[in-house]
Amino acid sequence: MRLLEARELTHTYPGGVHALERLSLYVERGRRLAILGANGSGKTTLLLHLNGTLRPHSGEVLLDGKPTGYDSTALTAWRRRVGLVLQNADDQLFASTVAEDISFGPLNLGMSDAEARQRVDYALGALHIRDLADRPTHMLSFGQKKRVAIAGLLAMQPEILLLDEPTAGLDHQGTEDLLVVLEELSRHHTTLVFTTHDVELAYRFADEVALFNRGRTLAQGPTADILSNPELLHSAALAAPLLLELGLRARDVGLLSPSDPLPRSAEAVLALLKKT
Amino acid sequence: MSQLDTVANTNRWRGKSLTEKSLLALGMLAIAVCIPSWQGALLVALLMTAATLLGARVPLRVWWQTLIAPLGFLLVGVISLALQVDGHLHVAIAPHGIELAGRLAARALAGVTCLLFLALTTPATHLVAGLRRIGIPAEIAELALLIYRFLFLLTDTAETMHAAQAARLGHSTYRRHLSSLSLLIANLMPRALSRARALEVGLAARGWRGELRVLSPERGISSAGVMIIVVVELLVIAFGLHTA
Numbered sequence: 001m002r003l004l005e006a007r008e009l010t011h012t013y014p015g016g017v018h019a020l021e022r023l024s025l026y027v028e029r030g031r032r033l034a035i036l037g038a039n040g041s042g043k044t045t046l047l048l049h050l051n052g053t054l055r056p057h058s059g060e061v062l063l064d065g066k067p068t069g070y071d072s073t074a075l076t077a078w079r080r081r082v083g084l085v086l087q088n089a090d091d092q093l094f095a096s097t098v099a100e101d102i103s104f105g106p107l108n109l110g111m112s113d114a115e116a117r118q119r120v121d122y123a124l125g126a127l128h129i130r131d132l133a134d135r136p137t138h139m140l141s142f143g144q145k146k147r148v149a150i151a152g153l154l155a156m157q158p159e160i161l162l163l164d165e166p167t168a169g170l171d172h173q174g175t176e177d178l179l180v181v182l183e184e185l186s187r188h189h190t191t192l193v194f195t196t197h198d199v200e201l202a203y204r205f206a207d208e209v210a211l212f213n214r215g216r217t218l219a220q221g222p223t224a225d226i227l228s229n230p231e232l233l234h235s236a237a238l239a240a241p242l243l244l245e246l247g248l249r250a251r252d253v254g255l256l257s258p259s260d261p262l263p264r265s266a267e268a269v270l271a272l273l274k275k276t
Numbered sequence: 277m278s279q280l281d282t283v284a285n286t287n288r289w290r291g292k293s294l295t296e297k298s299l300l301a302l303g304m305l306a307i308a309v310c311i312p313s314w315q316g317a318l319l320v321a322l323l324m325t326a327a328t329l330l331g332a333r334v335p336l337r338v339w340w341q342t343l344i345a346p347l348g349f350l351l352v353g354v355i356s357l358a359l360q361v362d363g364h365l366h367v368a369i370a371p372h373g374i375e376l377a378g379r380l381a382a383r384a385l386a387g388v389t390c391l392l393f394l395a396l397t398t399p400a401t402h403l404v405a406g407l408r409r410i411g412i413p414a415e416i417a418e419l420a421l422l423i424y425r426f427l428f429l430l431t432d433t434a435e436t437m438h439a440a441q442a443a444r445l446g447h448s449t450y451r452r453h454l455s456s457l458s459l460l461i462a463n464l465m466p467r468a469l470s471r472a473r474a475l476e477v478g479l480a481a482r483g484w485r486g487e488l489r490v491l492s493p494e495r496g497i498s499s500a501g502v503m504i505i506v507v508v509e510l511l512v513i514a515f516g517l518h519t520a
Contacts, residue, residue, distance in 0.1 A: 048477065051481055053477050053480060053481065072485065076483060076485065079480070079481060079482075079483050080483065083481065083482075084481040085481075086474065086477065086478050086481070088474065091471070091474040091475050091477065091478040092475075092478035092479070092481075092482070094425055094475065094479065094488070095401055095490045096285055096399040096400070096401040096402070097285075097399075099491070100401065100490040100491060100492060101490065103490050103491035104479075104482055104484075104488070104489070104490050105482040105483055107489045107490065107491065108482060108483030108484060108485065108487075108489070109483055113491055116491055117491060120491065136282070136285035136286065136399075138278075138281070138282075138285075138428075139282070139285070139286075152482055153481070153482060156482065156483065
């Protein structure tokens with residue numbers, strides 16, 4: 001079921017930069033979609049269209065198969081269902097403490113203070129940041145800010161969470177921790193859409209990939225299908241993930257039968273090696 | 277500037293109820309302004325300084341650095357009140373000049389310490405929430421908060437740009453310093469605007485429709501605290517009337 005869909009979106013920035021050119025893409029309920037593309041391929045611009053921040057010059061965005069409106073009632077309903085986490089967490093945080101900042105979204109949804117307090121608690125718990133609740137937002141580390149920014153949207157319990165380069169700038173442990181959180185969200189039926197240029201991350205975490213280049217979708221489909229197509233990746237200025245290449249080679253030489261799943265982690269490769 | 281914000285967010289009395297803090301600061305301010313005795317005003321200054329430094333544990337260095345600017349203004353005012361210049365450019369002490377200047381200095385100092393207390397112990401968002409509670413239109417209260425927020429964005433941006441210029445030797449000579457500075461100023465506005473715009477997008481994504489409401493943990497007003505404040509203020513008034 002297509003929860004959110006972009007149809008033939010075109011967007012030109014002042015100065016004639018074509019950010020999106022007849023771009024189409026769909027998001028199915030409960031999936032984890034990676035929008036994969038090089039720098040400047042239009043990923044962020046697309047996300048800003050998917051929550052109604054930007055209006056396409058032509059084309060349309062559909063929610064549940066119906067075109068969305070851009071009046072304030074429609075935008076409110078839209079953003080209640082589709083949350084957007086910006087790449088730079090500082091662009092989102094403004095209140096003096098973490099808990100106060102997280103309460104901003106729920107209160108905007110018209111909740112009572114008691115309900116909002118519950119939502120704040122839920123989001124703090126989901127991101128494992130209860131200990132940060134009373135800390136001033138400008139005194140957090142980069143990784144902590146990122147979590148607080150995500151918590152701020154999570155407290156609104158959107159059906160879809162759009163994340164712009166969620167792991168950019170995070171160290172190894174920060175990335176691992178974030179993926180654990182996203183995994184939990186996904187298990188609890190939040191649809192996830194994230195942009196990245198990290199093919200390894202997309203291979204490991206996404207079950208579907210949309211490949212981007214110069215404001216267009218080159219292809220969208222199951223992760224392994226898209227990422228195992230070298231020509232397609234090359235035209236998006238990306239390279240195949242090492243794990244996937246290993247898996248495909250293993251199939252070629254008969255270590256894996258075509259029906260076996262491809263290894264998606266170092267552990268899976270190790271298991272494969274042990275078998276031989 | 278950001279130091280002030282940090283202290284407001286981390287001092288020991290951060291979580292104290294805004295009602296108590298403003299009862300103390302504004303009450304003392306009113307006393308300092310209304311009471312004729314300069315000894316009373318000095319007592320207010322002393323008490324408020326003690327409350328700031330010992331009660332809320334605001335670092336002395338930050339308190340002093342924030343105080344120094346208004347103190348400068350105060351000094352200029354006091355000097356011009358104490359001295360008089362006649363037609364022959366002879367400078368002399370004005371009749372009652374010292375007394376007048378002393379009274380003014382005591383009162384102004386008291387006023388400044390009261391406001392510093394409030395500014396250094398209360399985060400800006402709490403002040404805005406308080407303004408809203410007493411019925412100031414949300415538009416005005418939020419405008420104040422946003423201006424406050426963007427001031428930080430602006431200084432942050434300027435600092436980053438300055439560091440980047442310095443790294444490329446943009447400030448190595450006086451001439452270069454001047455031309456780099458003009459470039460910085462010219463670029464600051466568009467940069468700051470685009471950051472402000474990004475913040476707007478971020479807030480809009482969270483359902484912002486022109487109202488910045490957050491859950492401020494309004495700690496219950498402690499009646500003991502209010503009692504202490506009222507008693508202290510009454511004592512100060514009594515002292516002020518006695519010495520007048």
